[in-house]
Amino acid sequence: MKWDWSAVGDFMPHFWDGLLVTLQALVLGSLISFALGLVWALLMRAPTRWVRWPVGVVTEFIRNTPLLVQLFFLFYVLPEWNITFSALTTGVVAIGLHYSTYTMQVYRAGIEAVPPGQWEAATALNLPLRHTWTAVILPQAIRRVVPALGNYVISMLKDTPMLMTITVLDMLGEARLFAQQNFQFTEPLTVIGVAFILISYPASLLMRALERRLVR
Numbered sequence: 001m002k003w004d005w006s007a008v009g010d011f012m013p014h015f016w017d018g019l020l021v022t023l024q025a026l027v028l029g030s031l032i033s034f035a036l037g038l039v040w041a042l043l044m045r046a047p048t049r050w051v052r053w054p055v056g057v058v059t060e061f062i063r064n065t066p067l068l069v070q071l072f073f074l075f076y077v078l079p080e081w082n083i084t085f086s087a088l089t090t091g092v093v094a095i096g097l098h099y100s101t102y103t104m105q106v107y108r109a110g111i112e113a114v115p116p117g118q119w120e121a122a123t124a125l126n127l128p129l130r131h132t133w134t135a136v137i138l139p140q141a142i143r144r145v146v147p148a149l150g151n152y153v154i155s156m157l158k159d160t161p162m163l164m165t166i167t168v169l170d171m172l173g174e175a176r177l178f179a180q181q182n183f184q185f186t187e188p189l190t191v192i193g194v195a196f197i198l199i200s201y202p203a204s205l206l207m208r209a210l211e212r213r214l215v216r
Contacts, residue, residue: 007187011178015191018174022160025092025170030153032096037103042133044108063101068162070094075166091163099152106148110141147211154200154207171195 043055062070071094075087085093114137122132164173175188 004184004187007182007184008191010182011175011188011191014174014178015171015188015195018169018171018192019195021088021168021173022157022170025088025095025160025163025168026153026157028092029095029099029156032092033099033103033152033156034149036096036100038107040100040104041107041111044104045111059101059104062098067094067098067159068165070098071162071166087163087166087168090166091160091168095156095159095163099156102152103149106145106152107141109148110145111137113144114140147207150203150207150210154203157200157203158196 040055040059044052046052046055071091074085074094075090078084118136118140119132122136127136160170161172163170164176167173169177171192175192178188179185
């Protein structure tokens, strides 16, 4: 097997395009998962089971079905109901929705880890429920769960290649297209593998350092 550096040079413009799409999907999907996961977690603490039960059913269903199935459903089935999004938007929504069911559990653990005395102090001060959550409970809970949320960002990064299955040209999609057009698979796929390592490994080290800092 001979390594062709000219193929790497030819592929790099496509790589940068794919990297931009990958980062867009990652950032937007992360924001959706963080925001929606917090909503799920708060709804699961609702005083009535008529709220908790449907939320529990929906989140369990999403968490226990493959992301790939959800991508196909959103991309191929929703248009039959006249609900159509672009491929990238569909991918972002699918990733964000799927991982929101995992971040929900992270938020729930963080909220439950807040000492009961904090709730009692808020009650003693006669704080409104909204202020209790925004000023007392959530700041402490979120501080505890930031490292775990960061780990899910890395997991989302490694799942972005699935978007290729619904025609999104992320990094792997660009590599696959270039390889098929030029009959050169080794160089573009190696570049993609190295790129994922260069992004995910430093990010994992950052999460470990952040976790050590926050638990002090």
